[in-house]
Amino acid sequence: MQSLQQYRAALMSRLGELDSRLHKIEAELDAEHSKDWDDAAIEHESDEVLEQLGKSGQQEIARIRAALQRMRDGTYGECVRCGAQISSERLATLPETPLCKECVATI
Template sequence: MGKWDKRRAALETRLGELNERLLEIEEALDAPAPQDDEDRATEREDDEVMERLGNSGRKEIEMIRAALGRIEDGSYGQCVTCGDDISEERLDLLPATPFCRRCAG
Protein backbone atom coordinates (compact mmCIF):
# COMPACT_ATOMS: atom_id res chain seq x y z
CA MET A 1 0.00 0.00 0.00
CA GLY A 2 1.45 3.36 -1.07
CA LYS A 3 1.92 6.35 1.18
CA TRP A 4 -0.82 8.35 -0.57
CA ASP A 5 -3.36 5.60 -1.32
CA LYS A 6 -5.96 6.99 1.11
CA ARG A 7 -5.56 10.49 -0.28
CA ARG A 8 -5.79 9.15 -3.85
CA ALA A 9 -9.01 7.31 -2.99
CA ALA A 10 -10.51 10.42 -1.34
CA LEU A 11 -9.53 12.60 -4.31
CA GLU A 12 -11.00 10.11 -6.78
CA THR A 13 -14.23 9.93 -4.78
CA ARG A 14 -14.49 13.72 -4.75
CA LEU A 15 -13.76 13.81 -8.49
CA GLY A 16 -16.64 11.42 -9.10
CA GLU A 17 -18.98 13.54 -6.98
CA LEU A 18 -17.99 16.70 -8.84
CA ASN A 19 -18.41 15.11 -12.25
CA GLU A 20 -21.89 13.92 -11.25
CA ARG A 21 -22.83 17.37 -9.93
CA LEU A 22 -21.58 19.07 -13.11
CA LEU A 23 -23.68 16.72 -15.21
CA GLU A 24 -26.77 17.63 -13.15
CA ILE A 25 -26.00 21.33 -13.51
CA GLU A 26 -25.56 21.02 -17.28
CA GLU A 27 -28.85 19.14 -17.58
CA ALA A 28 -30.64 21.81 -15.54
CA LEU A 29 -29.14 24.60 -17.63
CA ASP A 30 -30.20 22.85 -20.83
CA ALA A 31 -33.85 22.59 -19.69
CA PRO A 32 -36.33 24.66 -21.69
CA ALA A 33 -37.07 28.14 -20.33
CA PRO A 34 -40.50 28.83 -18.85
CA GLN A 35 -42.92 30.95 -20.93
CA ASP A 36 -43.88 33.35 -18.14
CA ASP A 37 -41.67 36.48 -17.93
CA GLU A 38 -41.46 36.44 -14.13
CA ASP A 39 -40.59 32.74 -14.08
CA ARG A 40 -38.00 33.31 -16.80
CA ALA A 41 -36.34 36.09 -14.77
CA THR A 42 -36.19 33.86 -11.71
CA GLU A 43 -34.79 31.01 -13.76
CA ARG A 44 -32.15 33.31 -15.25
CA GLU A 45 -30.99 34.18 -11.73
CA ASP A 46 -30.94 30.49 -10.81
CA ASP A 47 -28.96 29.73 -13.96
CA GLU A 48 -26.34 32.31 -13.01
CA VAL A 49 -25.93 30.67 -9.61
CA MET A 50 -25.69 27.24 -11.22
CA GLU A 51 -23.10 28.48 -13.71
CA ARG A 52 -20.96 29.82 -10.85
CA LEU A 53 -21.26 26.46 -9.11
CA GLY A 54 -20.29 24.73 -12.34
CA ASN A 55 -17.26 26.97 -12.81
CA SER A 56 -16.19 26.36 -9.22
CA GLY A 57 -16.63 22.61 -9.72
CA ARG A 58 -14.56 22.64 -12.91
CA LYS A 59 -11.75 24.48 -11.14
CA GLU A 60 -11.80 21.93 -8.31
CA ILE A 61 -11.75 19.10 -10.86
CA GLU A 62 -8.63 20.61 -12.45
CA MET A 63 -6.97 20.85 -9.04
CA ILE A 64 -7.85 17.24 -8.19
CA ARG A 65 -6.55 15.94 -11.52
CA ALA A 66 -3.32 17.85 -10.97
CA ALA A 67 -3.02 16.40 -7.45
CA LEU A 68 -3.59 12.88 -8.80
CA GLY A 69 -0.85 13.56 -11.36
CA ARG A 70 1.49 14.60 -8.56
CA ILE A 71 0.67 11.38 -6.69
CA GLU A 72 1.58 9.43 -9.83
CA ASP A 73 4.85 11.26 -10.42
CA GLY A 74 5.86 11.17 -6.75
CA SER A 75 5.72 14.90 -6.09
CA TYR A 76 2.46 14.96 -4.12
CA GLY A 77 2.88 16.50 -0.68
CA GLN A 78 5.68 18.79 -1.83
CA CYS A 79 5.08 22.47 -2.51
CA VAL A 80 5.34 23.20 -6.22
CA THR A 81 6.83 26.62 -5.43
CA CYS A 82 9.51 26.00 -2.80
CA GLY A 83 9.74 22.18 -2.70
CA ASP A 84 9.12 21.95 1.06
CA ASP A 85 6.79 19.31 2.42
CA ILE A 86 3.14 20.32 2.76
CA SER A 87 1.95 19.58 6.31
CA GLU A 88 -0.40 16.64 6.87
CA GLU A 89 -2.82 19.05 8.54
CA ARG A 90 -2.93 21.23 5.44
CA LEU A 91 -3.41 18.20 3.18
CA ASP A 92 -6.23 17.04 5.48
CA LEU A 93 -8.01 20.35 4.88
CA LEU A 94 -7.02 20.87 1.23
CA PRO A 95 -6.00 17.52 -0.25
CA ALA A 96 -5.55 18.95 -3.76
CA THR A 97 -3.37 21.90 -2.73
CA PRO A 98 -0.06 22.25 -4.53
CA PHE A 99 1.29 24.82 -2.03
CA CYS A 100 2.62 24.79 1.49
CA ARG A 101 1.05 27.23 3.94
CA ARG A 102 3.83 29.79 3.46
CA CYS A 103 3.71 29.82 -0.35
CA ALA A 104 -0.09 29.87 -0.46
CA GLY A 105 0.25 33.16 1.44
Protein backbone atom coordinates (compact mmCIF):
# COMPACT_ATOMS: atom_id res chain seq x y z
CA MET A 1 0.00 0.00 0.00
CA GLN A 2 1.33 3.40 -0.98
CA SER A 3 1.37 6.38 1.33
CA LEU A 4 -0.50 9.61 0.72
CA GLN A 5 2.83 11.28 -0.14
CA GLN A 6 3.50 8.63 -2.80
CA TYR A 7 0.07 9.16 -4.35
CA ARG A 8 0.63 12.93 -4.25
CA ALA A 9 4.04 12.53 -5.92
CA ALA A 10 2.54 10.33 -8.64
CA LEU A 11 -0.25 12.85 -9.25
CA MET A 12 2.15 15.80 -9.36
CA SER A 13 4.44 13.94 -11.76
CA ARG A 14 1.53 13.15 -14.07
CA LEU A 15 0.35 16.77 -13.84
CA GLY A 16 3.79 17.89 -15.02
CA GLU A 17 3.72 15.44 -17.92
CA LEU A 18 0.27 16.61 -18.99
CA ASP A 19 1.24 20.27 -18.71
CA SER A 20 4.26 19.66 -20.95
CA ARG A 21 2.17 17.70 -23.45
CA LEU A 22 -0.52 20.39 -23.58
CA HIS A 23 2.09 23.10 -24.24
CA LYS A 24 3.44 21.03 -27.14
CA ILE A 25 -0.08 20.53 -28.50
CA GLU A 26 -0.78 24.27 -28.28
CA ALA A 27 2.47 25.06 -30.09
CA GLU A 28 1.64 22.56 -32.82
CA LEU A 29 -1.87 23.99 -33.23
CA ASP A 30 -0.47 27.54 -33.38
CA ALA A 31 2.10 26.61 -36.05
CA GLU A 32 1.58 28.07 -39.50
CA HIS A 33 -0.19 25.75 -41.89
CA SER A 34 0.73 24.91 -45.46
CA LYS A 35 -0.85 26.84 -48.30
CA ASP A 36 -1.04 23.67 -50.40
CA TRP A 37 -4.62 22.38 -50.35
CA ASP A 38 -3.72 18.69 -49.94
CA ASP A 39 -1.22 19.42 -47.16
CA ALA A 40 -3.70 21.78 -45.49
CA ALA A 41 -6.35 19.03 -45.46
CA ILE A 42 -3.94 16.61 -43.79
CA GLU A 43 -2.89 19.28 -41.29
CA HIS A 44 -6.56 19.98 -40.51
CA GLU A 45 -7.11 16.31 -39.70
CA SER A 46 -4.02 16.34 -37.51
CA ASP A 47 -5.32 19.45 -35.74
CA GLU A 48 -8.58 17.66 -34.94
CA VAL A 49 -6.64 14.80 -33.37
CA LEU A 50 -4.46 17.24 -31.42
CA GLU A 51 -7.52 19.14 -30.19
CA GLN A 52 -9.07 15.89 -28.93
CA LEU A 53 -5.81 14.94 -27.19
CA GLY A 54 -5.73 18.39 -25.62
CA LYS A 55 -9.31 18.07 -24.42
CA SER A 56 -8.57 14.64 -22.97
CA GLY A 57 -5.48 16.02 -21.22
CA GLN A 58 -7.48 18.91 -19.75
CA GLN A 59 -10.06 16.47 -18.40
CA GLU A 60 -7.31 14.39 -16.78
CA ILE A 61 -5.80 17.53 -15.26
CA ALA A 62 -9.20 18.38 -13.76
CA ARG A 63 -9.44 14.89 -12.23
CA ILE A 64 -5.92 15.19 -10.81
CA ARG A 65 -6.63 18.62 -9.32
CA ALA A 66 -9.82 17.25 -7.77
CA ALA A 67 -7.83 14.36 -6.25
CA LEU A 68 -5.26 16.80 -4.84
CA GLN A 69 -8.11 18.83 -3.34
CA ARG A 70 -9.51 15.67 -1.73
CA MET A 71 -6.05 15.12 -0.22
CA ARG A 72 -6.14 18.64 1.24
CA ASP A 73 -9.67 18.02 2.52
CA GLY A 74 -8.69 14.70 4.10
CA THR A 75 -11.13 12.68 2.00
CA TYR A 76 -8.68 11.18 -0.49
CA GLY A 77 -9.25 7.44 -0.91
CA GLU A 78 -12.94 7.68 -0.03
CA CYS A 79 -15.49 7.13 -2.78
CA VAL A 80 -17.23 10.43 -3.51
CA ARG A 81 -20.46 8.59 -4.29
CA CYS A 82 -20.88 6.03 -1.48
CA GLY A 83 -18.13 6.99 1.00
CA ALA A 84 -16.50 3.54 1.00
CA GLN A 85 -12.72 3.20 0.97
CA ILE A 86 -11.24 2.90 -2.51
CA SER A 87 -8.96 -0.12 -2.69
CA SER A 88 -5.23 0.54 -2.62
CA GLU A 89 -4.92 -1.50 -5.82
CA ARG A 90 -7.34 0.84 -7.59
CA LEU A 91 -5.59 3.94 -6.25
CA ALA A 92 -2.21 2.55 -7.32
CA THR A 93 -3.55 2.16 -10.86
CA LEU A 94 -5.67 5.34 -10.99
CA PRO A 95 -4.53 7.66 -8.21
CA GLU A 96 -6.95 10.37 -9.39
CA THR A 97 -10.03 8.15 -9.21
CA PRO A 98 -12.93 9.52 -7.18
CA LEU A 99 -14.96 6.29 -7.23
CA CYS A 100 -14.64 2.81 -5.78
CA LYS A 101 -14.89 -0.12 -8.20
CA GLU A 102 -18.49 -0.84 -7.19
CA CYS A 103 -19.66 2.70 -7.96
CA VAL A 104 -17.71 2.99 -11.19
CA ALA A 105 -19.35 -0.25 -12.37
CA THR A 106 -22.79 1.37 -12.06
CA ILE A 107 -21.99 4.32 -14.31
